Amino acid sequence: MDKHYVYKLLVRIARHSDEEAAREFFEIFHPKLVRFAVIYTSSLHDANDLVADVFVKLFRNKRKLEDIKDIQYYLYKAVKNQCITYFKKKKSDLSVNDIEWEETGYMYEIQNPESEFLTKELASEIEEIINGFPPKRKIIYKMVVIDGLKYKEAAEILDLSIKTIENHLSLAVKELRHKIRNYLKSNDLKLGNNSSIHKNI
Amino acid sequence: MAPKKRNIDKIIPRTLSGDASNQEEKELKDWLLEEDENYLEFKIIQESAQKAYKERKLLITDESFQKVWNTQDVTERNQRFKVGFSIFKTIAVSAAGLALILISVFTYRQLVIKQEISQKDGQPVMIEKFSPIGQISKVFLPDGSLVWLNADSKLQYSSNYGGKTRTVALTGEAYFEVKHDSIKPFLVKSGNIAITATGTSFNVNTYFNNSDIEIVLDEGELVIENLFSSLIPGMPLRTTLVPGNKAIYSLRESLFAVDNINDSFEYTCWKDGILSFRHADFETVINSLERWYGVEFTWDGEPDTGWNYTGEFNNEYLESVLKALGLEGQFSYEIDNNAVQLIFSAH
Numbered sequence: 001m002d003k004h005y006v007y008k009l010l011v012r013i014a015r016h017s018d019e020e021a022a023r024e025f026f027e028i029f030h031p032k033l034v035r036f037a038v039i040y041t042s043s044l045h046d047a048n049d050l051v052a053d054v055f056v057k058l059f060r061n062k063r064k065l066e067d068i069k070d071i072q073y074y075l076y077k078a079v080k081n082q083c084i085t086y087f088k089k090k091k092s093d094l095s096v097n098d099i100e101w102e103e104t105g106y107m108y109e110i111q112n113p114e115s116e117f118l119t120k121e122l123a124s125e126i127e128e129i130i131n132g133f134p135p136k137r138k139i140i141y142k143m144v145v146i147d148g149l150k151y152k153e154a155a156e157i158l159d160l161s162i163k164t165i166e167n168h169l170s171l172a173v174k175e176l177r178h179k180i181r182n183y184l185k186s187n188d189l190k191l192g193n194n195s196s197i198h199k200n201i
Numbered sequence: 202m203a204p205k206k207r208n209i210d211k212i213i214p215r216t217l218s219g220d221a222s223n224q225e226e227k228e229l230k231d232w233l234l235e236e237d238e239n240y241l242e243f244k245i246i247q248e249s250a251q252k253a254y255k256e257r258k259l260l261i262t263d264e265s266f267q268k269v270w271n272t273q274d275v276t277e278r279n280q281r282f283k284v285g286f287s288i289f290k291t292i293a294v295s296a297a298g299l300a301l302i303l304i305s306v307f308t309y310r311q312l313v314i315k316q317e318i319s320q321k322d323g324q325p326v327m328i329e330k331f332s333p334i335g336q337i338s339k340v341f342l343p344d345g346s347l348v349w350l351n352a353d354s355k356l357q358y359s360s361n362y363g364g365k366t367r368t369v370a371l372t373g374e375a376y377f378e379v380k381h382d383s384i385k386p387f388l389v390k391s392g393n394i395a396i397t398a399t400g401t402s403f404n405v406n407t408y409f410n411n412s413d414i415e416i417v418l419d420e421g422e423l424v425i426e427n428l429f430s431s432l433i434p435g436m437p438l439r440t441t442l443v444p445g446n447k448a449i450y451s452l453r454e455s456l457f458a459v460d461n462i463n464d465s466f467e468y469t470c471w472k473d474g475i476l477s478f479r480h481a482d483f484e485t486v487i488n489s490l491e492r493w494y495g496v497e498f499t500w501d502g503e504p505d506t507g508w509n510y511t512g513e514f515n516n517e518y519l520e521s522v523l524k525a526l527g528l529e530g531q532f533s534y535e536i537d538n539n540a541v542q543l544i545f546s547a548h
Contacts, residue, residue: 150220170211
C-alpha cells in the first residue's frame, strides 16, 4: 500500500466528497478489514456488516479524515472496537476462533509470483506454509509483515503482548527459511557469479 | 572465528515491519553477506510478502461500497437539513412557512427510516444520485459504467442494479459511458421512453426544453422505445440510432424524429465544463446559465426578437460569460449573490 496515495484519496474524500476516491479507498481496505473481522465473528456476513458500519461512520465525518495519522491502524482499531460491541450485544467474549480459513477467504496468496528470486513452485509452497500457520500466527504475520503494522500496533489491536508477537513472527520466519533453504538445495539454485545485487541491500 | 550466534529469525520480521534498530539492521546486513543462501532466503521472504500485498477483491466489495456510500450520504444530507432548519428558525418566518418546513423534515426523516429498514430486510432499495444546480457530478455505477450528471439532474437505480438488468431512471441531463455487457443490456428510462444500450456512449437531455427528450449517440448503437407504444395503435414502436444520429422524442406527440449531426461536441461538452450555444434563443441561454451557475435571472426591457447566440465558454466565471453575451445581446447586468438582473437597452 502506498501511504501517500491513500492520503491523497482521503483528501479528495474529505474536501470534495469524491465518490470515485471513496470507492478506491474502500476497495483497498474493505477486503482486508472483512477478513480481519471474520477471525472474531466467524461469519462473513456479520464481518461485512461490522466493517460497513465502520466505513459509514468514517465517511460521515469526512472533514476529519485528513487528521487521521495512520489510517490503516485506525481502521483496524475501529473494526476491533466494533467487534467488541458486537460481542457485548451477543453477551459473549471476543476471541479468535478456529475457523475454516478457506471459507472466509482469509487466504494468503502471492500474486504474479515469478521473478528473479521466486518461482511459481516455491511461491505456492510458501503460500501453503503460511496458510497452515495456527490462526494467531497467521493473523500476526499478515498484519505485521504484509500490512506493515508496527509490533506495538499489532499487539494493541490483537490484545497480545509485544513478546507474543515477536515469538510468533520468529517461529514463522524460521519455518519459512527452513523450507526455502531445502527448496534451494534440492533445486540447486544459486545466485549468479556476477552477484552485483549484493550492493543493493 | 565462529560467527556470533544471533537470532536472525527475530531480526528478519523486525526489518520487514520497520521495527528494527540500526544495530539490528547492521546485523542483518552482515548475515546477508555471509552466504548467498542467506541473501536468497531473505529476498524470497521479502518478495513473497510484497507480492501478497494486493488483496483480492471480495465478491461483496462493490455492493457493500454502494450501500455504505448511500447510507452515509443520506445521513449527511439529513444533518445539513437540520442545520438549515435552525437558521431558518432564527430569522423568524411566517407560521405557514414554518409548518411547511416541519412537514418536509418529517417526511424526509420517514424516508430515511424506510430506507434503513428495507436495507435490513435485504430488500432492494432505490438509490438516488442528485446533482444540484451549479454542479456537475460523476456517478460510478456498480458494473463500472460511468454517468456524468449535469446540474439539477437526478439518476435513480435499485440497489440490486446489475443483478439481472442494468436499469436507471433519469430526470435532467446525463452523459452515459456504458460498460459492454451483451447479456445485461443497459436501460435508461426517462419520461415514457426506454433507451437500451449494450456498450455505448451517449447523451440524454430531458430539459433542453420542456416537451422533448433529446438523445445524442457518440459511439455504439441505441434502441429507443416508447414504453406505452403497445397501448396506442399506430404509434411508432421504436427507433435505432447509430453514431452521428440525434433523436428528438416529442412527449406531446409521442413521436421520434431522427436527425444527422456533424459533431456531437456541442451536445456533450458540458461534461468537460464547457458551456456551448448554437443558435440559442434567449430563453435557452437563460435556462442554461441558471442551471450552470445556480443563479436566477430577472430582466428589464425585452430582448430582441431575433436573439440568437452561438458561442462557447470553457470553465468561465459567470461575469465573463455575461460580458460576452451582453455585447451581442445589448444588455448590461448586475449580479447580487444569486440574483442576476439584466437591463436591455431600448431598441
